[in-house]
Amino acid sequence: MINFTATYTDQYQLAMAQVYFKSSQKADRAVFDYFFRKLPFQGGYAIFAGLDHLLEILEDLRFSNEDLEFLKKQHFDRDFIAFLKDFRFRGKIRSVKEGDVVFPNRPVLQVEANIIEAQLVETIILNLLNFQTLIATKASRINLVARGNLLIDFGLRRAQGPGGYLASRAAVIGGVSATSNVVAGKDFDISVSGTMAHSFIQSFDDELTAFKCFAQERPQDCVLLVDTYNTLESGMPNAIAVAKEMEERGDKLMAVRLDSGDLAYLAKKTRRLLDDAGLDYVKIAASNQLDEYVIKSILEQEGPIDIFGVGTNLVTGGPDGALDGVYKLAWSGGKPRIKISESITKTTLPHRKQVFRIKDSHGKCIGADAIGLYNETHIDTMYHPFEITKKMVLKGFEQEPLMETVMENGKKLIAKQSLTKIAEYSKQRLSELPIEYKRFDNPHLYKIGISEALRNERDKLIRESKRSL
Ligand SMILES: Nc1ncnc2c1ncn2[C@@H]1O[C@H](COP(=O)(O)OP(=O)(O)OP(=O)(O)O)[C@@H](O)[C@H]1O
Numbered sequence: 526m527i528n529f530t531a532t533y534t535d536q537y538q539l540a541m542a543q544v545y546f547k548s549s550q551k552a553d554r555a556v557f558d559y560f561f562r563k564l565p566f567q568g569g570y571a572i573f574a575g576l577d578h579l580l581e582i583l584e585d586l587r588f589s590n591e592d593l594e595f596l597k598k599q600h601f602d603r604d605f606i607a608f609l610k611d612f613r614f615r616g617k618i619r620s621v622k623e624g625d626v627v628f629p630n631r632p633v634l635q636v637e638a639n640i641i642e643a644q645l646v647e648t649i650i651l652n653l654l655n656f657q658t659l660i661a662t663k664a665s666r667i668n669l670v671a672r673g674n675l676l677i678d679f680g681l682r683r684a685q686g687p688g689g690y691l692a693s694r695a696a697v698i699g700g701v702s703a704t705s706n707v708v709a710g711k712d713f714d715i716s717v718s719g720t721m722a723h724s725f726i727q728s729f730d731d732e733l734t735a736f737k738c739f740a741q742e743r744p745q746d747c748v749l750l751v752d753t754y755n756t757l758e759s760g761m762p763n764a765i766a767v768a769k770e771m772e773e774r775g776d777k778l779m780a781v782r783l784d785s786g787d788l789a790y791l792a793k794k795t796r797r798l799l800d801d802a803g804l805d806y807v808k809i810a811a812s813n814q815l816d817e818y819v820i821k822s823i824l825e826q827e828g829p830i831d832i833f834g835v836g837t838n839l840v841t842g843g844p845d846g847a848l849d850g851v852y853k854l855a856w857s858g859g860k861p862r863i864k865i866s867e868s869i870t871k872t873t874l875p876h877r878k879q880v881f882r883i884k885d886s887h888g889k890c891i892g893a894d895a896i897g898l899y900n901e902t903h904i905d906t907m908y909h910p911f912e913i914t915k916k917m918v919l920k921g922f923e924q925e926p927l928m929e930t931v932m933e934n935g936k937k938l939i940a941k942q943s944l945t946k947i948a949e950y951s952k953q954r955l956s957e958l959p960i961e962y963k964r965f966d967n968p969h970l971y972k973i974g975i976s977e978a979l980r981n982e983r984d985k986l987i988r989e990s991k992r993s994l
C-alpha cells in the first residue's frame with residue numbers, strides 16, 4: 526500500500542552519505558547493528574517482527590525521478606544526486622529469524638554494506654522493525670492469556686494513521702488470527718473478518734429488523750452486535766429469534782458480540798440464554814478497550830468468551846508508544862568502531878558478531894544469550910557486559926547460533942514465508958522460553974553475556990579512545 530522509495534529516510538542520512546560520497550570513505554564497507562535497549566510493556570521478552578517485509582522493500586529500494594528532483598531543491602550536490610539515480614541496496618544482512626524471541630542489548634540484525642548504502646537504509650530499518658516488533662510483542666502478550674480463544678485485530682480506526690497497516694501484519698506474528706483491516710488482509714494474506722456497527726442497528730427503526738436484514742445478506746459469517754439498547758432484555762432475545770429463523774433456512778448464526786458493560790457477567794448470562802435456546806454452537810465475541818490484563822481477568826472470572834476483538838491497545842502498543850531500537854556502527858574503513866558513552870551501558874559493541882542461545886543438555890533454553898565475535902563458533906565463558914566480576918561458564922551447554930545471512934548483494938536469500946508460518950515459529954520459540962520470563966509482573970531478567978574475545982576487543986577500543994583524548 527505504502528510506496529516506499531529511498532527518500533523514506535531522515536535528511537541527515539543523505540547529508541552524511543554525500544560526505545562519504547565526496548571523500549575517500551566512498552568505497553568503505555560498514556557494519557551496523559540493530560538492537561534495542563529496553564523491553565516494552567515491562568515484559569520479559571520481545572517478538573522480532575518486520576524482517577520479511579523489510580527485505581522485500583530493500584530489494585526494490587531506489588530513488589524515483591520525483592525524489593531526485595526534490596533533492597535538487599534540498600541543496601544536495603549534483604554529482605551526488607546523479608549517483609543516487611543508480612542507488613540500490615547491494616549489502617548483506619544477517620538476522621535472527623522473524624518471530625523469534627529477542628532481548629535487549631544484543632544484535633537482532635546486522636547490516637554489512639557500502640557505507641553510503643548502509644547509512645541510507647538506517648531509518649527505514651528502524652521504522653519498520655521497531656514498530657512491528659512492538660506490536661508483535663503486544664499481540665503475543667495478549668495471546669499468552671487468551672487460552673486459545675480467537676483474537677481479531679479491530680484496530681485500524683484507532684491506529685497512529687497508516688501505522689495500522691503494519692500493525693495488522695505484526696499482530697498476526699504475535700498470535701492474532703484475523704483482522705478487520707481489509708487492505709492488510711489483501712496485501713499480507715491475513716484472514717479478514719468483521720461484525721457490524723451500532724450505527725447499522727440505529728439506522729433501522731428496530732433492532733430485530735436490523736438483525737434480520739444483516740442475517741439475510743451475510744448468513745455465512747453473521748455476528749450480531751447485541752448491546753445497542755439492552756444486551757439481555759433486547760439484543761439477546763432478538764439475536765435468538767434471528768438465529769432460529771436462520772436455522773429454518775439451513776444457516777447458522779456464528780456469534781453475538783458484546784461491546785459494553787461487565788463483559789464476564791454478560792457473557793455468562795448470554796451463554797445461558799443461548800444454550801437454553803438450543804444454540805450452543807453460537808459463539809460469544811467481546812470487544813471494548815481490551816488488552817492483556819482485561820482479557821486475563823475476564824477469563825479468570827470464567828467469562829465464556831470465544832472471540833476477542835482488540836483494537837486500540839493492540840495496534841498502538843499501548844501503553845508504550847515505541848520500541849527504542851537503534852542502529853549503531855560496529856565496523857568501517859577496515860576497523861572495528863565503538864561509541865563510548867558516559868554510561869557504560871550505552872557503550873556499543875564493535876565488530877561483526879554472532880549471538881548464541883544457551884540451552885541445557887536437553888535443548889531447553891536456560892534464559893541466556895551470549896554474544897561473540899563473528900568467527901567464534903562456541904563460547905566457553907560469557908561475561909556480564911558491564912559488571913566485570915559476573916560471568917557464567919558455558920561448558921556442557923548447547924549453543925544455538927541465531928544470526929543467519931538473509932540477504933546477500935541486496936538479494937533476499939530466504940524464501941517468503943506466510944505470516945501463519947512465522948506465527949507458528951514464534952509460538953514454538955516462545956514455548957521454549959521458561960515461564961518466569963513470560964509473567965507480566967516483575968519477569969525474570971534474561972541474561973545477556975559477551976565472550977572474552979569480544980570483551981577484550983571492546984575494552985581495547987575503549988582504552989585507545991581514552992588515550993587519544
Ligand atoms: N468483567 C470484566 N473484568 C474486567 N474488566 C472488564 C470487565 N468487563 C469489562 N471490562 C473492561 O472495563 C472497561 C469498561 O469501560 P467503560 O467504563 O468505558 O465501560 P463501558 O461499558 O464501555 O461504558 P459505556 O457504556 O459508557 O460505553 C473496558 O476496558 C472493558 O474492557
Ligand SMILES: O=P(O)(O)OC[C@H]1O[C@H](OP(=O)(O)OP(=O)(O)O)[C@H](O)[C@@H]1O
Pocket residue numbers: 679680682683721722723724784812813814815834835836837838
Ligand atoms: O475498543 P477497541 O479495543 O479500540 O476496539 C475497537 C472498538 O471499535 C468499535 O467501536 P466504535 O465506537 O469505534 O464503533 P461502533 O459504533 O461500531 O461500536 C468497536 O465496537 C470496539 O468497541
Ligand SMILES: O=C(O)c1cccnc1
Pocket residue numbers: 679680682705718719720721722812834836
Ligand atoms: O467488525 C467489527 O466488529 C469491528 C471492526 C472494527 C472495529 N470494531 C469492530
